[in-house]
Amino acid sequence: MTRQAALLFGLFGSFVAAVGIALMVGAVGLSVPDVAAALRGAADAQTQTIVTGLRLPRVLLAAEVGAGLAVAGAVFQALLRNPLAEPYVLGVSSGAAVGAVVAIVFGFTTVSLLALPIAAFIGAAAAITLVLAMAAAAGRGLDTHVLLLAGVVIGAFFNALILLLVNFADLETFRAAMLWIMGSFSGASTEGVVTVGFWVIPALVGLSLLARPLNLLSVGEQSAFHLGVDVSRLKLLLYVGTSLVVGVCVAGSGAIGFVGLVVPHALRLVGGSDHRWLLPACALAGATFLVFADTIARTVVAPAELPVGVVTALAGVPVFLWLLIRHEEGA
Amino acid sequence: MSLFELRDISYSYPSSARPALEEVSLGVAEGSLCALIGPNGSGKSTLLRVMLGELSPTAGSVAYAGRVPGSWNRREIATRIAFVPQAEPMAFPMTVKALVEMGRYPHTGILGRMGSNDRAAIDQAMERAGVADLAARSIRNLSGGERQRARIARALAQEPSVLVLDEPTAALDLHFEMETFELMRELTEERAFTVIVATHNLNLASRYASRLVLLADGRVEAMGCPDEVMTADTISRVYRWPVIVSPLDEEGSGRGMPQVVPLSSGSPNAAG
Numbered sequence: 001m002t003r004q005a006a007l008l009f010g011l012f013g014s015f016v017a018a019v020g021i022a023l024m025v026g027a028v029g030l031s032v033p034d035v036a037a038a039l040r041g042a043a044d045a046q047t048q049t050i051v052t053g054l055r056l057p058r059v060l061l062a063a064e065v066g067a068g069l070a071v072a073g074a075v076f077q078a079l080l081r082n083p084l085a086e087p088y089v090l091g092v093s094s095g096a097a098v099g100a101v102v103a104i105v106f107g108f109t110t111v112s113l114l115a116l117p118i119a120a121f122i123g124a125a126a127a128i129t130l131v132l133a134m135a136a137a138a139g140r141g142l143d144t145h146v147l148l149l150a151g152v153v154i155g156a157f158f159n160a161l162i163l164l165l166v167n168f169a170d171l172e173t174f175r176a177a178m179l180w181i182m183g184s185f186s187g188a189s190t191e192g193v194v195t196v197g198f199w200v201i202p203a204l205v206g207l208s209l210l211a212r213p214l215n216l217l218s219v220g221e222q223s224a225f226h227l228g229v230d231v232s233r234l235k236l237l238l239y240v241g242t243s244l245v246v247g248v249c250v251a252g253s254g255a256i257g258f259v260g261l262v263v264p265h266a267l268r269l270v271g272g273s274d275h276r277w278l279l280p281a282c283a284l285a286g287a288t289f290l291v292f293a294d295t296i297a298r299t300v301v302a303p304a305e306l307p308v309g310v311v312t313a314l315a316g317v318p319v320f321l322w323l324l325i326r327h328e329e330g331a
Numbered sequence: 332m333s334l335f336e337l338r339d340i341s342y343s344y345p346s347s348a349r350p351a352l353e354e355v356s357l358g359v360a361e362g363s364l365c366a367l368i369g370p371n372g373s374g375k376s377t378l379l380r381v382m383l384g385e386l387s388p389t390a391g392s393v394a395y396a397g398r399v400p401g402s403w404n405r406r407e408i409a410t411r412i413a414f415v416p417q418a419e420p421m422a423f424p425m426t427v428k429a430l431v432e433m434g435r436y437p438h439t440g441i442l443g444r445m446g447s448n449d450r451a452a453i454d455q456a457m458e459r460a461g462v463a464d465l466a467a468r469s470i471r472n473l474s475g476g477e478r479q480r481a482r483i484a485r486a487l488a489q490e491p492s493v494l495v496l497d498e499p500t501a502a503l504d505l506h507f508e509m510e511t512f513e514l515m516r517e518l519t520e521e522r523a524f525t526v527i528v529a530t531h532n533l534n535l536a537s538r539y540a541s542r543l544v545l546l547a548d549g550r551v552e553a554m555g556c557p558d559e560v561m562t563a564d565t566i567s568r569v570y571r572w573p574v575i576v577s578p579l580d581e582e583g584s585g586r587g588m589p590q591v592v593p594l595s596s597g598s599p600n601a602a603g
Binding site for chain 2: 213215216219220222223225226229268272
């Protein structure tokens with residue numbers, strides 16, 4: 001067995017462990033047999049409700065969103081040849097959140113179940129288009145500073161839009177805004193798990209099938225073109241795929257940052273940059289990371305709850321700064 | 332018939348009023364070593380990009396083996412023509428072996444499973460470009476010359492019949508520069524490759540190429556064998572610097588080929 005296959009097995013093991021722990025801890029502590037019984041449908045009514053009614057949807061949603069955001073981060077990094085690229089940092093998550101809030105505030109969500117993910121997808125696609133257009137207008141294409149600056153500015157603008165929209169709506173203003181800006185799984189439901197999974201899982205499989213041409217993109221678009229990649233078609237597929245993943249994830253749980261930065265970076269250190277390995281590994285590790293982060297978010301200040309984005313930002317910002325400094329040193 | 336056939340090619344970049352290429356016509360014969368020379372900004376890189384289908388000409392027609400390069404399926408053409416760029420981004424760490432394996436992309440399926448012929452092509456390419464003992468090294472920790480040879484190995488792993496290089500020796504020392512030109516000649520003479528190289532080294536171009544194309548301001552200024560193109564008059568005018576040209580007085584290949592010596596401003600001949 002190769003090192004990378006061994007790592008994938010290890011990641012799968014930690015994912016299962018994270019799910020198990022997340023199902024056990026909370027306001028009511030449960031034992032392994034309790035959880036196992038509930039998963040088989042053989043526990044008492046109260047345990048059953050806690051495990052399969054409350055905790056399981058939340059854990060599964062966190063796993064789907066973590067997998068989606070981590071893979072989207074890895075794809076953005078290869079597309080932009082920039083280890084600092086990430087849906088939240090680039091303002092794409094905030095764009096998706098604006099789309100979702102617009103759909104809710106204007107009542108599109110009462111018309112169709114598809115309205116929320118579609119609006120979030122459009123918001124994500126609009127954000128990445130804006131960021132790339134701003135970077136191009138600054139005349140330096142994929143320059144790291146310009147891209148990051150454009151992402152931060154667009155993100156700030158979209159966050160302001162969310163606060164504005166939420167104020168117009170008859171929502172529990174502040175909490176609702178925090179949910180979209182920092183992300184939370186407190187509203188997780190079985191329908192949410194199914195809706196997010198319906199879009200995200202096929203999109204992740206599709207992105208993983210593009211792993212080889214994605215490898216070639218990391219040596220530049222010109223070289224990829226001459227190695228046999230239809231670069232413009234590939235880029236279109238990747239941008240559409242990542243916008244869809246980010247849009248649906250944000251529609252499900254708000255804009256959670258830094259998952260797409262921390263996870264791919266850590267995995268590249270241990271297993272290398274080959275996307276045939278990196279993308280599945282990101283899906284497993286991203287799921288594990290966000291299940292853990294959400295468990296911390298809902299237990300550390302119990303009975304209150306932190307937005308999960310607070311936890312991921314506390315873990316992610318130091319990694320971001322470290323990468324930025326290394327990048328500046330030309331490492 | 333020529334392998335590449337360009338007729339009255341013009342190209343303008345969208346952001347620029349001045350055309351980068353104007354009415355360029357030329358043919359590249361199969362099995363030849365063709366060197367593209369000319370001052371900075373004369374259109375060498377643009378001409379390569381048009382020939383390879385990366386850019387569509389604003390006017391005129393290009394054909395590779397009788398077909399417009401842009402109409403080829405990308406994978407199909409990548410098994411015939413390989414390109415070595417001037418420089419490449421290196422966003423993520425990667426071994427030399429992984430870089431060279433990229434050359435097998437057009438030959439393998441969606442999962443990239445490699446057979447014995449793929450592995451043989453990789454080993455042979457690394458051997459040929461002299462990077463076999465660097466296989467496990469990270470591309471980032473190599474010298475400029477080693478990195479360029481790794482990219483040449485990747486191009487050879489594509490098993491093409493045409494090799495196109497854009498200023499491959501711009502950052503290399505004398506040793507690597509000579510090795511690169513020797514390799515290009517061996518490929519054309521021993522393996523019937525067609526090699527097209529854009530270069531600033533006029534003297535090595537003259538010694539090694541069978542045919543020179545001199546570009547100036549997007550036009551073909553002179554074209555033909557080195558004796559016809561490398562005259563003191565032409566080179567002085569195009570590069571706006573006085574030069575003398577004398578035949579190479581050296582045993583071996585390239586003997587008698589014209590060599591350029593630029594004059595310093597204090598030199599008595601500099602007045603002309």
